[in-house]
Amino acid sequence: MRIGWKSIVAVVAGLPVAGFLVIQLGLIDVRASTGHWQVTDWFLHWVMRSSVTAAAGSTEAPPLDDPGLLPAAAAHFETGCAVCHGSPAAKRPPIGLAMLPPAPDLAHVVGSWSNEELFEIVKHGVRYSGMPAWPSQSRADEVWALVALLREMPSMNAAHYRNLAGAPPAGRGATIEARIAYCDSCHAADRQVGNSVVPILSGQSEAYLLASLQAYHDGDRPSGIMETAVSTVDDTDFSKLAAHYARQSAVPASVSATDPVVLRRGETLAVSGDPARKIPACAACHGTGRSNPLFPRLDGLSSRYLASQLRLFVSGERGGTSYHHIMAAAVQDLEEADIDALAAYYAHLPDRQ
Ligand code: HEC
Ligand code: HEC
Ligand code: HEC
Structure with missing residues (x-):
């Protein structure tokens, strides 16, 4: 039997109509409770x-x-x-x-x-x-x-x-102490093991801590970890939390031995900058006697945290308080070796107390 071209056209034109009807009549089962056929599961x-x-091919851990x-x-x-x-x-x-x-x-x-x-x-x-x-x-x-x-x-x-995860988030109606216990599961001094990804909060000004919490809350400072953490507390708690950490005396991060040449390079940049490369002295804003409470202290933060923040500023991804633009402008000409040296220098600064 020959299949005429008219039959082929009829089938091709009919298929979308049949598909439409199958969907419109609700014959496709989307209920999760009935599970997938094995073949669908294998296919997905x-x-x-x-x-x-394929996507991981261009990534290197x-x-x-x-x-x-x-x-x-x-x-x-x-x-x-x-x-x-x-x-x-x-x-x-x-x-x-x-x-x-x-x-x-x-x-x-x-x-x-x-x-x-x-x-x-x-x-x-x-x-x-x-x-x-x-x-x-x-x-x-x-x-x-x-x-x-x-x-x-x-x-x-x-x-x-x-032991690693610490206290879970406090639920609605919990006390401020329970909320602090949750923040401390990452931020407490005794949880800053090794070269921590977490910044020390104690000793930072209340104004900087509060403005930073607000920045995470408003999406002005990208961090999947902190955006999740602030979503578990009411923003009315922010000022109490900021006051709590500002009151605590500062504890420096643990540091590993670093090449003295690297530390000297960091110190020179931090104290004097490099005018030829348009890098200002960091100490002008971050030194002791900081003029503005929204300029954070850097001494004693872990070198991993400092370096990651500097890289985020250089690539334009850090965000932060309403002052973050002046910081981004100050470090836009830093090179990788400068970042490592500055991070090592500030992590080693002994005067955090
Ligand atoms: C809302 C629920 C949900 C949350 C929250 C979630 N996942 Fe998943 N995750 C899933 C489901 C469902 C799959 C199965 C995906 C599949 O098999 O196609 C999965 C798959 C994975 C896989 C792949 C494992 C495999 O072999 O299929 C990894 C790895 C993973 N999740 C890690 C995480 C991590 C880390 C987090 C937290 C940052 C997280 N997930 C948060 C639901 C979730
Ligand atoms: C799961 C771990 C974790 C929890 C829980 C957590 N934090 Fe953080 N926090 C981090 C990390 C990691 C960063 C650095 C994020 C970044 O790169 O911006 C951070 C940054 C911060 C900063 C900015 C500090 C700076 O020097 O710029 C503040 C303020 C802060 N957290 C306060 C809190 C408060 C208050 C809580 C409790 C509501 C809390 N955090 C809970 C891990 C955590
Ligand atoms: C003109 C003032 C200014 C200068 C100069 C400056 N900074 Fe900053 N820096 C800031 C301000 C303001 C912030 C806070 C940004 C925010 O979160 O809003 C900041 C934040 C930082 C942070 C993040 C701290 C934290 O707790 O997250 C690091 C690290 C840093 N600066 C390093 C440096 C280094 C290194 C230099 C020198 C190369 C430098 N800064 C020069 C103003 C300055």
């Missing part, structure tokens, strides 16, 4: 794996074996990830299990992904699955801290995880 994961692997990355990552995981995935200290909650696909127990699956692939998943999320993207797309450093934590998860027991 094949697409996901291929997409993640920094060193991730520093213990300074873990406490903040664990405390963030507790607020931002455990609600779906569970954690080494808690079974997967019913919501995570009832998703389609279910949010997996990460300790069991991370071994099948490279660091770069985990970075892609955590930074960008997974479409059509409920796995959300990282709140602040302009930053990579915070996502790498999460990847460092994920790598440790298969061998992490509940006690170790609890």
Whole structure:
């Protein structure tokens, strides 16, 4: 039997109409409760794996074996990830299990992904699955801290995880002490292990702390970690929290031995700047006797934090209070070696008290 061209045209024209009717009559089942067919599940994961692997090809992981990355990552995981995935200290909650696909127990699956692939998943999320993207797309450093934590998860027991994550966020109606305990799970002096990603708050002026909290809240200072943390407190608590940390006496971060030549390079730039390269003296704004309470002190902050903030200022991604533009202008001509030297110098400054 010959199939005439008229029949072919009729079928081709009819297909969209049939498709339209199938959808319009509600015959496609979108209920998560009925699950996927095995073949759909296989197909979606094949697409996901291929997409993640391709995207990760152009990414290169920094060193991730520093213990300074873990406490903040664990405390963030507790607020931002455990609600779906569970954690080494808690079974997967019913919501995570009832998703389609279910949010997996990460300790069991991370071994099948490279660091770069985990970075892609955590930074960008997974479409059509409920796995959300990282709140602040302009930053990579915070996502790498999460990847460092994920790598440790298969061998992490509940006690170790609890110890890293600290106090959970306080719920509505909780006391200010409970809120401070939550902030302290990342910011307390005794949680600043190794070369920490978390800044020391004690000794910073109340005005700077308050304006910074407001900047995270308003989206003027991108940080997935701090945007999540401030979302757990009322903005009416900001001034109490700022006053609490400003009252505390400052504790310097722990420092590792650094080449004296690097420290001298940092000191020269900090104290005198480099007029030939249009780099002003940092001490003009950050020295003792700072003229403006919105100019933060830098002495004793960890070198990792200082360097990451300087890189964010240079690339235009730092944001901050209404003064952040003058800081960005001051450091726009810094080179990588300047950043390392300045970060090492300020981390070593002994006069923070
Ligand atoms: C709203 C629920 C939800 C939250 C919150 C969430 N995830 Fe997920 N996540 C999922 C779901 C669902 C999947 C499964 C995606 C798939 O299999 O296609 C997933 C997948 C993943 C995967 C890939 C694992 C695999 O093999 O499928 C990683 C890694 C991951 N999430 C890490 C995180 C981290 C880290 C956080 C916190 C920053 C987080 N997730 C927050 C729901 C969530
Ligand atoms: C999960 C860890 C974590 C928690 C919990 C947390 N912070 Fe932070 N905080 C950070 C990190 C990481 C940064 C640096 C973010 C950046 O790069 O801007 C930061 C930055 C800050 C800054 C800016 C300091 C500076 O020198 O510029 C302030 C102020 C602050 N946090 C206050 C708080 C308060 C108040 C709370 C409690 C509501 C809190 N944080 C809870 C990790 C945390
Ligand atoms: C003209 C004044 C000025 C000069 C000069 C200046 N800064 Fe700043 N700096 C600021 C201000 C203001 C902020 C606060 C930005 C904000 O968050 O709004 C800041 C913030 C910073 C921060 C972030 C601190 C934190 O707790 O997050 C670092 C690091 C820093 N400056 C380093 C430097 C270095 C290094 C130099 C010298 C190369 C320098 N600054 C020169 C005004 C200045």
